[in-house]
Amino acid sequence: MGATYGVIMAGGSGTRFWPLSRAARPKQLLPLGGQDVSLLRATRERLSPLIPAERILVVTSEALAAQTRAELPELPPENVLAEPVGRNTAPCVGWAASVIARKDPTAVMAVLPADHHIANVRGFLSVLERAIAAAAEGDMVTVGVRPTRPETGYGYVELGEEIAPGVHRARRFVEKPDELRARQFLTAGRFLWNSGMFFFRADVLLAAVRQHLPGLGDALAGYDEAAKRGEERALVQSTYATLPDISLDHGIMEKAARIAVVPGDFGWSDVGSWTTAWELADRDGDDNALFGDVVAVDTRGSYVRAPAGKVVAVLGLEDVVVVDTEDALLVMPRSRAQDVRAVVNALKQENKTKHL
């Protein structure tokens, strides 16, 4: 069995945590998991018991490469792959697979989003070990999370027969359902959230790329050739924008034959909104999550964040989010956290892009 590599996908530039998250400081670089460390660092540290730093790769954007290297200084700098433009996950993972396969074609890749939160790290690691073992056998493996609500924002994967203890065949992937179907999935029991974590051997992934996304396969072969001449960087610069803008799920996983699912139940959260940040945070007796110099009077169920050097006072609030930063402030009911995009769009329309 080849060595295991971690591949952390850290290219996100989400707007759902505006105004704390910005184009230049996206979600994965923020401490939103109820801890003091960024989500990216937490992701990397969770892998420590299984994968040493020199076998962890991070794929991010060029704009964020320096910050990402600074956030994970223990990684060799060349392990941070910088995409010249944002593409979807298929090119990102394909490129990482090429880089890894040059050293060890049978290496197992554990591909993880940089911006998730996991409450039960021990449970997570045992799922990882199972998934890595299945991947070493040649399967392409996804981790399915048992749904706790009829979520319409995620894709689902349907469990098939068990092929090893805790490892199932995947019957099919299902795109984001409407609410009725999501409720059916929740009661049916055999539909799991597609967590966005993937495990496969580098050579298996690259074969699947050649089969299902031959254009990407050709491009990656070109990168391998260029790498031999020390010219990979230049070729990536000039060609990355031409790679297909497609996700690993759509482009590969949904088409591949040997897909396995490892069900997991380890307090997973994709930290999707300020509401989630409130849920994950330490809260006081009034159910408030307060950060910085906050004075809360008659306030309950609220998330309040003060920037350095400032006092934020809240009086008589219930279930409200107040996120203050040096140059932008957001106030909304916690129930509107999904609509932060509307604010960001309004700012764009008014050309207030310096605050984005």
Next chain:
Amino acid sequence: MGATYGVIMAGGSGTRFWPLSRAARPKQLLPLGGQDVSLLRATRERLSPLIPAERILVVTSEALAAQTRAELPELPPENVLAEPVGRNTAPCVGWAASVIARKDPTAVMAVLPADHHIANVRGFLSVLERAIAAAAEGDMVTVGVRPTRPETGYGYVELGEEIAPGVHRARRFVEKPDELRARQFLTAGRFLWNSGMFFFRADVLLAAVRQHLPGLGDALAGYDEAAKRGEERALVQSTYATLPDISLDHGIMEKAARIAVVPGDFGWSDVGSWTTAWELADRDGDDNALFGDVVAVDTRGSYVRAPAGKVVAVLGLEDVVVVDTEDALLVMPRSRAQDVRAVVNALKQENKTKHL
């Protein structure tokens, strides 16, 4: 008839407009009347048709004297009287009467708080003319505002017989009533809000001071003597703290014999809270009063203030107050505006006095 002098009482250091108002920048220096100018400047400008700048005095604290002179640069600097310590209105008005009487003992003083808002300036001026005329006859005159709600936060004055067109004898002053009494006052019709505006001849006021507050009378006589030697400032400095801490209402008006009331109905407001500021402000189609760079999405009935260089975004709010400043932010329902003091007290208890 002597000349008319305006005396603007501008010593307030209210906390109800925190965080915009601070000890170093209280309410009267803020543009809270729905206009671009401070309440103090608006008060001074309202008097312009009746009283020239050189006959307007402002009494304020030493700490605010420089800002007050800067706010009203058209006044002779010596017209801003600086109190070494905050006393109540009896010493403040008594001192101003002394200063004025040295020039013209029969001058009529129009004593006005610096922090009120008046919607109908024309109506206000005609009330003023009536009050000034009554004062010139030797009466001590107050302006009574017809109540529009059962307010328990104001003192009331009961109307007696009419002694001249639009001028009544005052039957009695009534302290802040409980709600039941306030409702009775509202229906009875002959109880008016004591507006805190007073009119009397300087010599009449000083005679009343000697009669009802003889200690203050002695001190003021001492100031007159010191003024002849150019030593008033030093004497004020060393003795002002010993003056009685009593209001003009309690100390003089409630005890004096010839009190008249001029009823007025000119859109008066004491600008008592952020709710009032919202009421007085220009509001958009969603009933929002927005100041500075504010992005409001799905928001109604709210007062939102952004400091320079900052964007404040509100999403899904109803009837909320958001006042942001460089080093302090307040968020509360509009209905809680009376409780800002609770926040200020909490800050004091936590020794966060630099934000007060």
